[in-house]
Amino acid sequence: RRSRHAQQLRDHNxxxxxxxxxxxRKCMDDNYDKSMCTxxxxxxxxxxxxxxxxxxxxxxxxxxxEMPSAEEQKKMLESIG
Numbered sequence: 751r752r753s754r755h756a757q758q759l760r761d762h763n764x765x766x767x768x769x770x771x772x773x774x775r776k777c778m779d780d781n782y783d784k785s786m787c788t789x790x791x792x793x794x795x796x797x798x799x800x801x802x803x804x805x806x807x808x809x810x811x812x813x814x815x816e817m818p819s820a821e822e823q824k825k826m827l828e829s830i831g
Contacts, residue, residue: 762820767797 758764765771774794777787784791804826805816818826 762823764817766801766817766820766823767794770794770797 759771760768762768770790770793774787774790777790778784781787801817801823804818808814808816808818
């Protein structure tokens with residue numbers, strides 16, 4: 751059984767970067783060489799930066815929940831292309 755923290759990391763509603771996280775981990779598992787995984791790390795970092803900005807903006811505007819739901823996230827990403 752997974753810890754609550756581990757479950758949150760797998761939940762798209764609280765962690766919009768699950769796909770990027772998994773891709774980075776898989777690359778490291780497959781290659782054991784960080785230099786081969788740079789693109790995956792950059793995508794993960796960009797994802798975290800983007801959603802952290804959204805979360806901070808919502809917090810400043812007193813929007814709850816601070817992180818949009820997975821459905822809202824998808825709509826937001828579709829709207830920006």
